Amino acid sequence: MLEVENISVFRGERLVLDRVGFTLEAGDALLLTGPNGAGKSTLLRVLAGLHKPEGGHVLWSGVDALADRSQHAGRVAYLGHQDALKLGLTLRENLTLAARASGGNPDLCMESLNISGLADLPARMLSAGQKRRAALARVLLAQAPLWLLDEPSLGLDINTMGLLGTLFAAHRQAGGIVIATTHVPLPLPDARTHALPGLNESDIPQPLEDFPEDDLL
Numbered sequence: 001m002l003e004v005e006n007i008s009v010f011r012g013e014r015l016v017l018d019r020v021g022f023t024l025e026a027g028d029a030l031l032l033t034g035p036n037g038a039g040k041s042t043l044l045r046v047l048a049g050l051h052k053p054e055g056g057h058v059l060w061s062g063v064d065a066l067a068d069r070s071q072h073a074g075r076v077a078y079l080g081h082q083d084a085l086k087l088g089l090t091l092r093e094n095l096t097l098a099a100r101a102s103g104g105n106p107d108l109c110m111e112s113l114n115i116s117g118l119a120d121l122p123a124r125m126l127s128a129g130q131k132r133r134a135a136l137a138r139v140l141l142a143q144a145p146l147w148l149l150d151e152p153s154l155g156l157d158i159n160t161m162g163l164l165g166t167l168f169a170a171h172r173q174a175g176g177i178v179i180a181t182t183h184v185p186l187p188l189p190d191a192r193t194h195a196l197p198g199l200n201e202s203d204i205p206q207p208l209e210d211f212p213e214d215d216l217l
């Protein structure tokens, strides 16, 4: 269903992703692992159609997914590092705004993440973990088959990790796909792992070394 072929990405002059590829079927889950800076977030953004790769293809049911990015956006629920909430709006208003695009049910999604009691609080009053739960509620709201989650467990307590496991299982059971970056174990039994190797320290540019010390004063 999802075929990722030879994705290559340069950041500046550095080749961050070098011909990355894998194939996932309905119900599959993939953990993207690797050291800081290995390119996990970059790869998720490519798969979401948010970053154009220098090489390679992403196929959805055999069709070039990135050729029509607005159509691809309808297949994808993307969770970045940022929770992307409008801080002046209440939780319910945030989700209602998001539901305009997807047509999902904000109340049901809040219930699934156990945040219904916070619905009328401005998002700026939510804790870090509560904001993450709100962002995960927005993933549900998208009703999209392909979940692309960048460190979804950031800030979550143990009970919410359990909820997350239930949500992952239901999504996969319904034929959805989960791709998640992580540095910690996630409740995704039978997930495959794709480890990105990361860079050698010697490949990482040191921008200041070209400047004589006097220039820094």
Ligand SMILES: Nc1ncnc2c1ncn2[C@@H]1O[C@H](COP(=O)(O)OP(=O)(O)OP(=O)(O)O)[C@@H](O)[C@H]1O
Binding pocket: 011, 012, 016, 034, 035, 036, 037, 038, 039, 040, 041, 042, 043, 181
């Ligand atoms: N906007 C940018 N411009 C240039 N280079 C960038 C930019 N964003 C990231 N990079 C570089 O791309 C590389 C990959 O970054 P990325 O965020 O994809 O790594 P990651 O594997 O998700 O890291 P982490 O585990 O720390 O979240 C990094 O080494 C970083 O230096």
